[in-house]
Amino acid sequence: MVASRYLPNRSIPTGVIRVGVIGTGFGERVHIPALKTIPYVEVGSVCSKRADRAHMVAARHNIRKSTNDFRELIRDEDIDAVVIASPPNLHHSMSFAAIEAGKHVLCEKPMSRTVAEARDLVRLSEHERVVAMVNHEFRFEPARARAKELIDSGWLGEPHLANVTVFRSTLNDPNGLPFDWLMDETKGGGMLGAAGSHYLDALRWWFGDVRSVAGVSATMVKQRRLADSNAMGTVSADDNFAVMLRFLNGAIGTVTYSATAPFEFGEQIVLSGSEGMLMMTGDRKLYGARRGQSVSELPLPEHLTVEVSPSTHPLYGPTSLLLRVWVEAVRTGEVTSPSFLDGLKVQELMDGAQRSGQLGRWVEVEKGRFGHL
Numbered sequence: 001m002v003a004s005r006y007l008p009n010r011s012i013p014t015g016v017i018r019v020g021v022i023g024t025g026f027g028e029r030v031h032i033p034a035l036k037t038i039p040y041v042e043v044g045s046v047c048s049k050r051a052d053r054a055h056m057v058a059a060r061h062n063i064r065k066s067t068n069d070f071r072e073l074i075r076d077e078d079i080d081a082v083v084i085a086s087p088p089n090l091h092h093s094m095s096f097a098a099i100e101a102g103k104h105v106l107c108e109k110p111m112s113r114t115v116a117e118a119r120d121l122v123r124l125s126e127h128e129r130v131v132a133m134v135n136h137e138f139r140f141e142p143a144r145a146r147a148k149e150l151i152d153s154g155w156l157g158e159p160h161l162a163n164v165t166v167f168r169s170t171l172n173d174p175n176g177l178p179f180d181w182l183m184d185e186t187k188g189g190g191m192l193g194a195a196g197s198h199y200l201d202a203l204r205w206w207f208g209d210v211r212s213v214a215g216v217s218a219t220m221v222k223q224r225r226l227a228d229s230n231a232m233g234t235v236s237a238d239d240n241f242a243v244m245l246r247f248l249n250g251a252i253g254t255v256t257y258s259a260t261a262p263f264e265f266g267e268q269i270v271l272s273g274s275e276g277m278l279m280m281t282g283d284r285k286l287y288g289a290r291r292g293q294s295v296s297e298l299p300l301p302e303h304l305t306v307e308v309s310p311s312t313h314p315l316y317g318p319t320s321l322l323l324r325v326w327v328e329a330v331r332t333g334e335v336t337s338p339s340f341l342d343g344l345k346v347q348e349l350m351d352g353a354q355r356s357g358q359l360g361r362w363v364e365v366e367k368g369r370f371g372h373l
Contacts, residue, residue: 011333012080018044020073022094023085024057026108029313031083032061034320038327047073074098081131081330083323084108087181088188092117095132099124104131104330106323109201110193110350111343118347122340131329133322133336134343136201140318142300143286144202147271147278149301151206155290156273159207162245162253163272164199167265171221171239178227183235190237191259192217192350199255200349201338203245206271207253209345210245212362215353217241220260243353248366 019035021027021043028046035043045065048054058066067073070090074082074097081104084094092112098105099121111134112118125132138144151159170177171191181187182194192215204210217238226233239260245253251273269280276290278298289295304321322338329335352363 012331016040016042017327017330018042018078018080019083020045020047020076020079020081020103021083021085022047022070022073023083023108024048024053025085026315027083027085028057028061030316030319031085031323032057032063033312034316034323035083036061037320038324040331041327044078045073045076070094071097074101074103079103081105081326088113088193089181089186091188092121095121096124099128099130099132102128102130104326106133106135106326107340107343108135109343110188110197110347111340112347113188113193115344115347115351118340118344122344125340131326131333131335132340133326133329134201134338134340134346135319135322136198136338136342136346137315137318137322138198138202139205139338140304140321142304143280143282143284145304146286146298146300147280148206150276150278150288150298151271155276155278155288156271157275157291159247159249159251159271159273161251161270161272162203162207163270164203164253164255164257164267166195166199166255166257166267167261168195168257168259169261169264171224171259172262174221174223174232175225177224179224179233179235180227183224183233183237185236185238190217190239190241191257192238192241192243192353195257195259196241196243196255196350196353197346199257200243200245201342201346202269203253203255204342204345204349205337207247207249207251209248209366210253210349211248211366212246212364213243213349213352214356214362215241215243216357217354220258241353243349245349246362 043063046058046063047067047070051068054066082098084107095107182189218240223232224235240258242256271278279287286298288298348365352365356363
C-alpha cells in the first residue's frame with residue numbers, strides 16, 4: 001500500500017496511542033477486541049448514546065472512561081485517536097469534531113451520506129494534517145488481497161470486466177431482523193451504503209478510477225417489525241440494488257445485490273482480462289487461470305491470516321489487520337489507503353448511482369460534478 005501523504009506534526013512516533021471508540025455495536029464486537037491486541041495501543045474511552053451501555057462496555061473490557069457524549073470523548077486530552085462506529089448519519093458530525101480537535105480518525109463505512117459531507121471531511125483532514133481512514137476492511141480478506149497482488153503483477157493482462165453478484169437472505173423476513181438505522185434512509189441506511197460501498201471500493205482498488213456510473217435501487221420488503229414491539233415500521237432504505245461502472249481504463253463492472261433472497265446463496269466475484277481470470281466465492285477461496293491454463297485454486301497470503309476462535313466475529317480478522325495499518329500510520333504520519341479520499345471516491349459512485357436511477361441515464365463521476373474537491 002502506497003503512502004498518500006506525510007503528516008509529521010501529528011504523528012506519534014513513540015509512546016502509547018490512546019484510542020477512544022464511539023459506538024458499542026460493531027465497536028464492541030470487533031474494534032475494541034482488535035485494538036487491545038495491538039502493541040502500544042490503549043483503548044482509553046468508550047462512548048454510547050446510553051450512559052449505562054457505555055459504562056457496561058467499559059467495565060467488560062477494562063476501559064478506564066465511558067461517556068454518552070461523543071464530544072466529551074473527543075475533547076479528552078488523554079485521547080489521541082478516535083474510532084467512529086456509529087450509524088452513517090452521525091459520521092460527518094463526529095468525524096468533523098474529532099478532526100477539528102486534532103484527533104486521528106478511523107471511520108466506519110460509508111464515511112458519509114453525501115458527496116458534500118465526504119468532500120468536507122477530506123478537506124478538513126488535509127488542513128488539520130491528521131490520519132483519516134475508512135474501515136474498508138474487506139481489502140484485508142486474504143482472497144481479495146491476493147487478487148490485488150495478481151492484478152498489479154499483470155495476471156489479468158488488460159482488465160476487461162468485473163462482475164459481482166450477491167444474494168443474501170438477511171432482510172427477506174419482515175419479522176426477522178428488527179427495524180433499525182439500516183432500514184431508515186434518513187440515518188444513512190440501505191444496502192447500497194452498507195454492502196455496496198465495500199464492493200465499489202474493491203472494484204476501484206482492483207481496476208482503478210471510474211469514469212461514469214449507472215444504477216438502480218429498490219425496497220422490496222416495505223414493512224419491518226419494530227424492535228421490542230409487534231407493530232410494523234415503514235422501510236425507506238433500499239434492500240436491493242444494481243450498479244454498472246465504466247472505468248477510465250476502458251473496463252466495465254457490475255454489482256448486483258439482493259438482501260431479500262429466499263435463502264442464502266452468497267457472493268460470486270469474477271474479474272476478467274485479456275490474459276486471465278480470477279474468481280472468488282466468498283473471501284476464503286480464490287480461483288484463477290491464465291490464457292491456455294485450467295482453472296485452479298490459488299494459494300492465499302499467510303501474512304493476512306489472523307488466528308480467531310469460533311465465537312469471533314467474522315470481520316474481526318480483516319478489521320484487525322486494517323487497524324494495525326491505521327495505528328502504524330498514526331505512529332509514522334504516513335497515510336495509506338483506504339483513506340478518506342478513497343471514501344470520497346466511493347461516495348461519488350454511490351451518489352452517482354442514485355442520481356442515475358432518478359434520471360434514467362449514465363452519470364459522469366470522474367469529470368462531472370462529483371469528480372473535484
